[in-house]
Amino acid sequence: MRFPFVLLxxxxxxxxxxxxxxxxxxxxxxxxxxxxxxxxxxxxxxxKLQKLLNTTTMIKVYYGGNSPGAxxxxxxxxxxxxxxPAGATTEGGSPEKTSRSESPRxxxxxxxxxxxxxxxxxxxxxxxxxxxxxxEKQGLDTLVDVATIGVDLAVATVGxxxxxxxxxxxxxxxxxxxxxxxxxxxxxxxxxxxxxSMNAARKKALFPIKKGSKRSLEEYSLGDAxxxxxxxxxxxxxVGALQAMQVDxxxxxxxxxxxxxxxxxxxxxxxxxxxxxxxILPSIDTLKPGVALDLLTNxxxxxxxxxxxxxLRDTGNRRNKxxxxxxxxxxxxxxxxxxxxxxxxxxxxxxxxxx
Amino acid sequence: xxxxxKTREKLDxxxxxxxxxxxxxxxxxxxxxxxxVEGEGKSRTLITEWNVIGExx
Numbered sequence: 001m002r003f004p005f006v007l008l009x010x011x012x013x014x015x016x017x018x019x020x021x022x023x024x025x026x027x028x029x030x031x032x033x034x035x036x037x038x039x040x041x042x043x044x045x046x047x048k049l050q051k052l053l054n055t056t057t058m059i060k061v062y063y064g065g066n067s068p069g070a071x072x073x074x075x076x077x078x079x080x081x082x083x084x085p086a087g088a089t090t091e092g093g094s095p096e097k098t099s100r101s102e103s104p105r106x107x108x109x110x111x112x113x114x115x116x117x118x119x120x121x122x123x124x125x126x127x128x129x130x131x132x133x134x135x136e137k138q139g140l141d142t143l144v145d146v147a148t149i150g151v152d153l154a155v156a157t158v159g160x161x162x163x164x165x166x167x168x169x170x171x172x173x174x175x176x177x178x179x180x181x182x183x184x185x186x187x188x189x190x191x192x193x194x195x196x197s198m199n200a201a202r203k204k205a206l207f208p209i210k211k212g213s214k215r216s217l218e219e220y221s222l223g224d225a226x227x228x229x230x231x232x233x234x235x236x237x238x239v240g241a242l243q244a245m246q247v248d249x250x251x252x253x254x255x256x257x258x259x260x261x262x263x264x265x266x267x268x269x270x271x272x273x274x275x276x277x278x279x280i281l282p283s284i285d286t287l288k289p290g291v292a293l294d295l296l297t298n299x300x301x302x303x304x305x306x307x308x309x310x311x312l313r314d315t316g317n318r319r320n321k322x323x324x325x326x327x328x329x330x331x332x333x334x335x336x337x338x339x340x341x342x343x344x345x346x347x348x349x350x351x352x353x354x355x
Numbered sequence: 356x357x358x359x360x361k362t363r364e365k366l367d368x369x370x371x372x373x374x375x376x377x378x379x380x381x382x383x384x385x386x387x388x389x390x391x392v393e394g395e396g397k398s399r400t401l402i403t404e405w406n407v408i409g410e411x412x
Binding site: 257258259260262263264265266269270271274277278281305309312313314315316318319325328329331332334335336 | 360361362363364365366367369370371374375377378381382384385386387401403405406407408409
């Protein structure tokens with residue numbers, strides 16, 4: 001008996017209807033498969049946040065609106081004085097300690113508000129990106145799998161060689177299209193590696209932002225923060241993930257080791273000497289600007305290994321631009337210099353003079 | 356560019372464990388990310404790891 005074409009078409013339709021009906025059952029939620037439902041409406045909240053946290057306007061206000069030189073970061077002093085001639089206050093009215101680069105409009109609090117707003121939006125969009133991707137991939141998997149099962153069942157139940165052949169071809173077409181989709185767009189399993197890499201790169205990129213937000217405006221300007229925020233955003237892209245993987249691979253290949261020529265005897269580790277060095281470390285944080293760099297350039301105690309380490313650790317010469325970096329390097333350098341009475345005293349005198 | 360730099364310092368066998376424990380704490384306070392002691396006797400070595408500025412900070 002010939003298999004009726006109408007019945008064949010009906011089976012196709014049935015299998016697709018089944019796929020839509022059973023798809024959500026298989027993955028819990030069709031919207032974001034594998035993701036538990038949030039306690040709020042993500043789309044709605046994201047839309048509201050975008051309106052509330054208009055970071056472009058916040059940055060504009062921070063730099064003085066449309067005043068001349070706003071883009072260069074120059075303060076519109078006439079406006080500032082009109083707003084608050086008495087001095088800097090926070091939004092809540094409490095006085096805020098100001099530094100040379102601060103103004104009522106441009107404060108550490110305002111800078112951190114912009115950072116927090118940007119971070120929040122980047123994170124929200126990243127979550128949606130990962131969720132949407134999962135939806136596309138797993139949704140298609142489920143749909144095609146169920147449709148294939150439906151067609152395969154039809155193959156088993158209908159009679160007639162021609163009908164079986166037609167349905168078999170349809171089943172192969174469905175699995176074939178899925179295979180093509182996977183290979184062409186999502187590089188099969190590599191996608192999970194990319195997500196892992198993106199998460200790791202984002203975590204790494206977040207560190208300087210968190211650290212910087214604790215620093216003063218002189219040490220970490222909004223411009224610095226915006227650059228770091230851009231790096232944070234890029235870390236959450238496929239391109240960023242691939243770059244991070246390449247950098248990590250390169251770094252592992254070139255792990256730098258330095259053999260310190262000196263042989264450390266027990267006098268180097270005497271408790272009294274260690275305590276004196278330990279007391280010097282926090283004093284470095286209170287050195288006047290530029291002193292740490294001066295002490296690194298002309299240290300009171302010379303040490304070739306220590307200097308070699310400074311140069312290797314700071315190949316970009318960031319110490320010349322950042323006092324914080326110079327202080328970090330100075331703390332390390334002191335650790336490697338000799339610990340004779342004269343040498344420790346020389347450090348103590350130099351640090352005291354630099355306060 | 357390497358992400359970290361390690362230094363290796365040969366230690367006198369007479370250096371006590373207590374001295375080294377204090378030294379490890381001192382170096383961590385100075386910003387080292389990892390300090391370990393490897394080997395025994397004359398081959399005992401103090402290994403200190405520092406991050407490269409701008410790489411992991």
